[in-house]
Amino acid sequence: MPPSFRDGLREGFRAFLPLSVGLIPWALVTGLTMSGVGFTPLQAMGMNVIVFAGTAQLGTLPLIAAGTPVWLIVITAFVLNLRFIIFSAALARGFRGVPLGARWLSGHLLTDGAFATCLEKMLSHPDPQWRLGYYLGPSLWSWLLWQVFAFCGVMAAGSIPRGWSLEFMATIALIVLLVPMARVRPMLVAALVGGGLAVALRGMPLRLGVIVAIVAGIAAGFAAERWRGKDLP
Amino acid sequence: MNYDWTLWGLFILLGLATTLPRASFIVLGERAALPESLQKALxxxxxxxxxxxxxxxxxxxxxxxxxxxxxxxxxxxxxxxxxxxxxxxxxxxxxxxxxxxxxxxxxx
Known part of the structure; x- marks a missing residue:
């Protein structure tokens, strides 16, 4: 393990640690839900390891339970993860000089939290080994938390009161990521348009409204930057 | 409700459907660079x-x-x-x- 990889790993982990608590209730809820639709613990953890995608898991479980055709379940999961094509493209430059196997692993481990934590450093740090470490620190930690607490949820199914609304901690974690970004005016415009449209278009089938809202938010931020006539600092 | 072995086939398809968008540009890298203005927008x-x-x-x-x-x-x-x-x-x-x-x- 090169020393710069280890340095990056440590710094990425440290930057992400406080935010990562938001994953815990999300993983618990996913575990509870997988038990709720009748998976055995082995099936539940199999899905958790193979799919490793919170929104796609939670979004497809009701369809699986209802006996929906496989193709529709798979398309739904794909659409729920479409936003990651955008994230993946934004991060791609940060993986210059990183071997192919590590890229596949990094792709599979990509999450909202890891993306928001790592993007800036991934595009600015000169050392590929350091960048890979800085990315894998938060990503591997997310993976571990996700498996451990989903397992806790599977085991605890039925004994955690729903009234605790623990899943709201995941929303707070995303807010904590969003607040510093929205200090820059065009970013704020992007967030307002993205959030507003996601609410307005919530009735679109297959949660396609979220995709439309993200694309429109990006366009609005870009337009706001052009309109101000200067680039972001 | 009970599920048979086909559930594992579904998990693998779901794994592909969720991993391919995530891995897309990270794996393709420089071979599929996005245009400059799109990168700015991103x-x-x-x-x-x-x-x-x-x-x-x-x-x-x-x-x-x-x-x-x-x-x-x-x-x-x-x-x-x-x-x-x-x-x-x-x-x-x-x-x-x-x-x-x-x-x-x-x-x-």
Missing amino acids: RYAPAAALAAIVAPDIFVSGGELTLFSPRLAAAVAAVLAALLFRNPWLPFITGMGVLWGLGHLLPA
Whole structure:
């Protein structure tokens, strides 16, 4: 393990640690839900390891339970993860000089939290080994938390009161990521348009409204930057 | 409800459907570079996407637009905590505190 990889790993982990608590209730809820639709613990953890995608898991479980055709379940999961094509493209430059196997692993481990934590450093740090470490620190930690607490949820199914609304901690974690970004005016415009449209278009089938809202938010931020006539600092 | 072995086939298909979008450009790398202006626009992706995921959690309840709710108050508290203080745990403490406090005062 090169020393710069280890340095990056440590710094990425440290930057992400406080935010990562938001994953815990999300993983618990996913575990509870997988038990709720009748998976055995082995099936539940199999899905958790193979799919490793919170929104796609939670979004497809009701369809699986209802006996929906496989193709529709798979398309739904794909659409729920479409936003990651955008994230993946934004991060791609940060993986210059990183071997192919590590890229596949990094792709599979990509999450909202890891993306928001790592993007800036991934595009600015000169050392590929350091960048890979800085990315894998938060990503591997997310993976571990996700498996451990989903397992806790599977085991605890039925004994955690729903009234605790623990899943709201995941929303707070995303807010904590969003607040510093929205200090820059065009970013704020992007967030307002993205959030507003996601609410307005919530009735679109297959949660396609979220995709439309993200694309429109990006366009609005870009337009706001052009309109101000200067680039972001 | 019981599931047979085909459930594992579905998991593998779901794994592909969720991993391919994530791995796409990370794996293709320089061979599929996006145009400069698209890259610039993509800097707005995290803000737009995070807001698009969070906003329905805060403003929609049971499919209906809800402008005043314990969740909105909790979100406002979390935003204020994040803006005013550097402590990274505080937004979670204030947000969940407000959510539980209001949930106690106003049983739905």
